[in-house]
Amino acid sequence: MPVLSLDGEHRLPIRLGLAGLLPFIATALGAWWAPGAWSVYAIQAFVYYSAVILSFLGGIHWGLAMGRDAPKSPTFRGRVMLSMAPSLMAWPALLWGGAPGTALLMFGYIAVRGYEASATGSVGLPEWYRGLRNVLTIVVVACHLAVILRFWQLL
Known part of the structure:
Protein backbone atom coordinates (compact mmCIF):
# COMPACT_ATOMS: atom_id res chain seq x y z
CA MET A 1 0.00 0.00 0.00
CA PRO A 2 1.42 3.42 -0.95
CA VAL A 3 2.56 5.59 1.95
CA LEU A 4 1.31 9.16 2.31
CA SER A 5 3.96 11.65 3.44
CA LEU A 6 3.58 15.39 3.95
CA ASP A 7 7.31 15.82 3.38
CA GLY A 8 9.16 15.63 0.12
CA GLU A 9 8.74 16.95 -3.36
CA HIS A 10 5.01 16.15 -3.61
CA ARG A 11 3.98 17.94 -0.43
CA LEU A 12 2.10 20.71 -2.26
CA PRO A 13 -0.38 18.49 -4.15
CA ILE A 14 -0.75 16.27 -1.07
CA ARG A 15 -1.50 19.25 1.17
CA LEU A 16 -3.90 20.70 -1.38
CA GLY A 17 -5.65 17.34 -1.69
CA LEU A 18 -6.03 17.12 2.07
CA ALA A 19 -7.23 20.73 2.21
CA GLY A 20 -9.88 19.74 -0.32
CA LEU A 21 -11.39 17.56 2.40
CA LEU A 22 -12.27 20.61 4.51
CA PRO A 23 -15.47 21.50 2.59
CA PHE A 24 -16.59 17.86 2.73
CA ILE A 25 -16.03 17.66 6.47
CA ALA A 26 -17.42 21.12 7.25
CA THR A 27 -20.63 20.64 5.28
CA ALA A 28 -21.17 17.08 6.54
CA LEU A 29 -20.82 18.36 10.11
CA GLY A 30 -23.06 21.32 9.25
CA ALA A 31 -25.71 18.93 7.97
CA TRP A 32 -25.89 17.46 11.48
CA TRP A 33 -25.15 20.40 13.75
CA ALA A 34 -26.30 23.55 11.98
CA PRO A 35 -29.67 24.93 13.05
CA GLY A 36 -32.77 24.40 10.86
CA ALA A 37 -32.46 25.88 7.39
CA TRP A 38 -28.67 26.07 7.70
CA SER A 39 -28.58 22.30 7.91
CA VAL A 40 -30.42 22.05 4.60
CA TYR A 41 -28.06 24.62 3.08
CA ALA A 42 -25.04 22.60 4.32
CA ILE A 43 -26.43 19.47 2.65
CA GLN A 44 -26.96 21.32 -0.62
CA ALA A 45 -23.44 22.77 -0.46
CA PHE A 46 -22.07 19.29 0.23
CA VAL A 47 -23.78 17.80 -2.84
CA TYR A 48 -22.62 20.63 -5.11
CA TYR A 49 -19.02 20.49 -3.90
CA SER A 50 -19.01 16.71 -4.22
CA ALA A 51 -20.22 16.91 -7.83
CA VAL A 52 -17.50 19.43 -8.72
CA ILE A 53 -14.72 17.36 -7.15
CA LEU A 54 -15.95 14.12 -8.73
CA SER A 55 -15.84 15.84 -12.12
CA PHE A 56 -12.32 17.06 -11.30
CA LEU A 57 -11.22 13.45 -10.78
CA GLY A 58 -12.39 12.67 -14.30
CA GLY A 59 -10.31 15.57 -15.56
CA ILE A 60 -7.21 14.08 -13.98
CA HIS A 61 -7.65 10.95 -16.06
CA TRP A 62 -8.42 12.92 -19.22
CA GLY A 63 -5.12 14.76 -18.75
CA LEU A 64 -3.23 11.52 -18.14
CA ALA A 65 -4.68 9.97 -21.28
CA MET A 66 -3.84 12.99 -23.41
CA GLY A 67 -0.33 13.35 -22.05
CA ARG A 68 0.87 9.79 -21.50
CA ASP A 69 -1.10 7.16 -23.38
CA ALA A 70 -0.77 6.20 -27.03
CA PRO A 71 -4.06 7.20 -28.72
CA LYS A 72 -4.73 3.72 -30.13
CA SER A 73 -3.91 1.84 -26.94
CA PRO A 74 -6.51 0.15 -24.73
CA THR A 75 -5.21 2.25 -21.81
CA PHE A 76 -6.01 5.45 -23.72
CA ARG A 77 -9.52 4.32 -24.63
CA GLY A 78 -10.27 3.09 -21.13
CA ARG A 79 -8.92 6.19 -19.43
CA VAL A 80 -10.71 8.61 -21.77
CA MET A 81 -13.98 6.75 -21.29
CA LEU A 82 -13.51 6.70 -17.52
CA SER A 83 -12.62 10.38 -17.52
CA MET A 84 -16.13 11.21 -18.77
CA ALA A 85 -17.96 8.96 -16.31
CA PRO A 86 -17.57 11.17 -13.20
CA SER A 87 -19.17 14.18 -14.91
CA LEU A 88 -21.92 11.99 -16.32
CA MET A 89 -22.60 10.75 -12.78
CA ALA A 90 -22.32 14.15 -11.11
CA TRP A 91 -24.86 15.85 -13.34
CA PRO A 92 -27.82 13.55 -12.62
CA ALA A 93 -26.76 13.48 -8.96
CA LEU A 94 -27.27 17.25 -8.89
CA LEU A 95 -30.63 16.91 -10.61
CA TRP A 96 -31.82 14.19 -8.22
CA GLY A 97 -30.38 15.74 -5.09
CA GLY A 98 -31.26 14.23 -1.76
CA ALA A 99 -30.11 10.80 -0.65
CA PRO A 100 -30.22 9.27 -4.17
CA GLY A 101 -27.98 11.97 -5.62
CA THR A 102 -25.58 11.77 -2.69
CA ALA A 103 -25.43 7.97 -3.00
CA LEU A 104 -24.68 8.24 -6.72
CA LEU A 105 -21.82 10.64 -5.98
CA MET A 106 -20.46 8.29 -3.32
CA PHE A 107 -20.59 5.40 -5.79
CA GLY A 108 -18.71 7.60 -8.27
CA TYR A 109 -15.84 8.12 -5.83
CA ILE A 110 -15.67 4.41 -5.10
CA ALA A 111 -15.75 3.57 -8.82
CA VAL A 112 -12.97 6.02 -9.70
CA ARG A 113 -10.79 4.72 -6.88
CA GLY A 114 -11.51 1.14 -7.97
CA TYR A 115 -10.41 2.00 -11.49
CA GLU A 116 -7.27 3.69 -10.20
CA ALA A 117 -6.42 0.57 -8.19
CA SER A 118 -6.86 -1.70 -11.22
CA ALA A 119 -3.97 -2.87 -13.37
CA THR A 120 -5.10 -0.68 -16.27
CA GLY A 121 -6.10 2.36 -14.24
CA SER A 122 -2.95 2.48 -12.15
CA VAL A 123 -0.70 2.90 -15.20
CA GLY A 124 0.97 6.30 -14.98
CA LEU A 125 -0.24 7.07 -11.46
CA PRO A 126 2.62 7.77 -9.07
CA GLU A 127 2.74 5.97 -5.73
CA TRP A 128 2.28 9.17 -3.73
CA TYR A 129 -0.94 9.91 -5.66
CA ARG A 130 -2.33 6.44 -4.98
CA GLY A 131 -1.64 6.88 -1.26
CA LEU A 132 -3.31 10.28 -1.28
CA ARG A 133 -6.35 8.97 -3.14
CA VAL A 147 -24.97 13.08 4.84
CA ILE A 148 -27.11 10.17 3.61
CA LEU A 149 -27.86 9.24 7.22
CA ARG A 150 -28.84 12.85 7.87
CA PHE A 151 -31.27 12.76 4.92
CA TRP A 152 -32.91 9.69 6.41
CA GLN A 153 -33.16 11.35 9.79
CA LEU A 154 -34.82 14.43 8.28
CA LEU A 155 -37.53 12.37 6.56
Whole structure:
Protein backbone atom coordinates (compact mmCIF):
# COMPACT_ATOMS: atom_id res chain seq x y z
CA MET A 1 0.00 0.00 0.00
CA PRO A 2 1.42 3.42 -0.95
CA VAL A 3 2.56 5.59 1.95
CA LEU A 4 1.31 9.16 2.31
CA SER A 5 3.96 11.65 3.44
CA LEU A 6 3.58 15.39 3.95
CA ASP A 7 7.31 15.82 3.38
CA GLY A 8 9.16 15.63 0.12
CA GLU A 9 8.74 16.95 -3.36
CA HIS A 10 5.01 16.15 -3.61
CA ARG A 11 3.98 17.94 -0.43
CA LEU A 12 2.10 20.71 -2.26
CA PRO A 13 -0.38 18.49 -4.15
CA ILE A 14 -0.75 16.27 -1.07
CA ARG A 15 -1.50 19.25 1.17
CA LEU A 16 -3.90 20.70 -1.38
CA GLY A 17 -5.65 17.34 -1.69
CA LEU A 18 -6.03 17.12 2.07
CA ALA A 19 -7.23 20.73 2.21
CA GLY A 20 -9.88 19.74 -0.32
CA LEU A 21 -11.39 17.56 2.40
CA LEU A 22 -12.27 20.61 4.51
CA PRO A 23 -15.47 21.50 2.59
CA PHE A 24 -16.59 17.86 2.73
CA ILE A 25 -16.03 17.66 6.47
CA ALA A 26 -17.42 21.12 7.25
CA THR A 27 -20.63 20.64 5.28
CA ALA A 28 -21.17 17.08 6.54
CA LEU A 29 -20.82 18.36 10.11
CA GLY A 30 -23.06 21.32 9.25
CA ALA A 31 -25.71 18.93 7.97
CA TRP A 32 -25.89 17.46 11.48
CA TRP A 33 -25.15 20.40 13.75
CA ALA A 34 -26.30 23.55 11.98
CA PRO A 35 -29.67 24.93 13.05
CA GLY A 36 -32.77 24.40 10.86
CA ALA A 37 -32.46 25.88 7.39
CA TRP A 38 -28.67 26.07 7.70
CA SER A 39 -28.58 22.30 7.91
CA VAL A 40 -30.42 22.05 4.60
CA TYR A 41 -28.06 24.62 3.08
CA ALA A 42 -25.04 22.60 4.32
CA ILE A 43 -26.43 19.47 2.65
CA GLN A 44 -26.96 21.32 -0.62
CA ALA A 45 -23.44 22.77 -0.46
CA PHE A 46 -22.07 19.29 0.23
CA VAL A 47 -23.78 17.80 -2.84
CA TYR A 48 -22.62 20.63 -5.11
CA TYR A 49 -19.02 20.49 -3.90
CA SER A 50 -19.01 16.71 -4.22
CA ALA A 51 -20.22 16.91 -7.83
CA VAL A 52 -17.50 19.43 -8.72
CA ILE A 53 -14.72 17.36 -7.15
CA LEU A 54 -15.95 14.12 -8.73
CA SER A 55 -15.84 15.84 -12.12
CA PHE A 56 -12.32 17.06 -11.30
CA LEU A 57 -11.22 13.45 -10.78
CA GLY A 58 -12.39 12.67 -14.30
CA GLY A 59 -10.31 15.57 -15.56
CA ILE A 60 -7.21 14.08 -13.98
CA HIS A 61 -7.65 10.95 -16.06
CA TRP A 62 -8.42 12.92 -19.22
CA GLY A 63 -5.12 14.76 -18.75
CA LEU A 64 -3.23 11.52 -18.14
CA ALA A 65 -4.68 9.97 -21.28
CA MET A 66 -3.84 12.99 -23.41
CA GLY A 67 -0.33 13.35 -22.05
CA ARG A 68 0.87 9.79 -21.50
CA ASP A 69 -1.10 7.16 -23.38
CA ALA A 70 -0.77 6.20 -27.03
CA PRO A 71 -4.06 7.20 -28.72
CA LYS A 72 -4.73 3.72 -30.13
CA SER A 73 -3.91 1.84 -26.94
CA PRO A 74 -6.51 0.15 -24.73
CA THR A 75 -5.21 2.25 -21.81
CA PHE A 76 -6.01 5.45 -23.72
CA ARG A 77 -9.52 4.32 -24.63
CA GLY A 78 -10.27 3.09 -21.13
CA ARG A 79 -8.92 6.19 -19.43
CA VAL A 80 -10.71 8.61 -21.77
CA MET A 81 -13.98 6.75 -21.29
CA LEU A 82 -13.51 6.70 -17.52
CA SER A 83 -12.62 10.38 -17.52
CA MET A 84 -16.13 11.21 -18.77
CA ALA A 85 -17.96 8.96 -16.31
CA PRO A 86 -17.57 11.17 -13.20
CA SER A 87 -19.17 14.18 -14.91
CA LEU A 88 -21.92 11.99 -16.32
CA MET A 89 -22.60 10.75 -12.78
CA ALA A 90 -22.32 14.15 -11.11
CA TRP A 91 -24.86 15.85 -13.34
CA PRO A 92 -27.82 13.55 -12.62
CA ALA A 93 -26.76 13.48 -8.96
CA LEU A 94 -27.27 17.25 -8.89
CA LEU A 95 -30.63 16.91 -10.61
CA TRP A 96 -31.82 14.19 -8.22
CA GLY A 97 -30.38 15.74 -5.09
CA GLY A 98 -31.26 14.23 -1.76
CA ALA A 99 -30.11 10.80 -0.65
CA PRO A 100 -30.22 9.27 -4.17
CA GLY A 101 -27.98 11.97 -5.62
CA THR A 102 -25.58 11.77 -2.69
CA ALA A 103 -25.43 7.97 -3.00
CA LEU A 104 -24.68 8.24 -6.72
CA LEU A 105 -21.82 10.64 -5.98
CA MET A 106 -20.46 8.29 -3.32
CA PHE A 107 -20.59 5.40 -5.79
CA GLY A 108 -18.71 7.60 -8.27
CA TYR A 109 -15.84 8.12 -5.83
CA ILE A 110 -15.67 4.41 -5.10
CA ALA A 111 -15.75 3.57 -8.82
CA VAL A 112 -12.97 6.02 -9.70
CA ARG A 113 -10.79 4.72 -6.88
CA GLY A 114 -11.51 1.14 -7.97
CA TYR A 115 -10.41 2.00 -11.49
CA GLU A 116 -7.27 3.69 -10.20
CA ALA A 117 -6.42 0.57 -8.19
CA SER A 118 -6.86 -1.70 -11.22
CA ALA A 119 -3.97 -2.87 -13.37
CA THR A 120 -5.10 -0.68 -16.27
CA GLY A 121 -6.10 2.36 -14.24
CA SER A 122 -2.95 2.48 -12.15
CA VAL A 123 -0.70 2.90 -15.20
CA GLY A 124 0.97 6.30 -14.98
CA LEU A 125 -0.24 7.07 -11.46
CA PRO A 126 2.62 7.77 -9.07
CA GLU A 127 2.74 5.97 -5.73
CA TRP A 128 2.28 9.17 -3.73
CA TYR A 129 -0.94 9.91 -5.66
CA ARG A 130 -2.33 6.44 -4.98
CA GLY A 131 -1.64 6.88 -1.26
CA LEU A 132 -3.31 10.28 -1.28
CA ARG A 133 -6.35 8.97 -3.14
CA ASN A 134 -6.75 6.14 -0.61
CA VAL A 135 -6.98 8.63 2.26
CA LEU A 136 -9.17 11.08 0.36
CA THR A 137 -11.60 8.39 -0.80
CA ILE A 138 -12.04 6.96 2.69
CA VAL A 139 -12.82 10.37 4.19
CA VAL A 140 -15.05 11.43 1.28
CA VAL A 141 -17.07 8.20 1.39
CA ALA A 142 -17.47 8.53 5.18
CA CYS A 143 -18.76 12.10 4.71
CA HIS A 144 -21.23 10.91 2.07
CA LEU A 145 -22.51 8.22 4.42
CA ALA A 146 -22.96 10.84 7.16
CA VAL A 147 -24.97 13.08 4.84
CA ILE A 148 -27.11 10.17 3.61
CA LEU A 149 -27.86 9.24 7.22
CA ARG A 150 -28.84 12.85 7.87
CA PHE A 151 -31.27 12.76 4.92
CA TRP A 152 -32.91 9.69 6.41
CA GLN A 153 -33.16 11.35 9.79
CA LEU A 154 -34.82 14.43 8.28
CA LEU A 155 -37.53 12.37 6.56
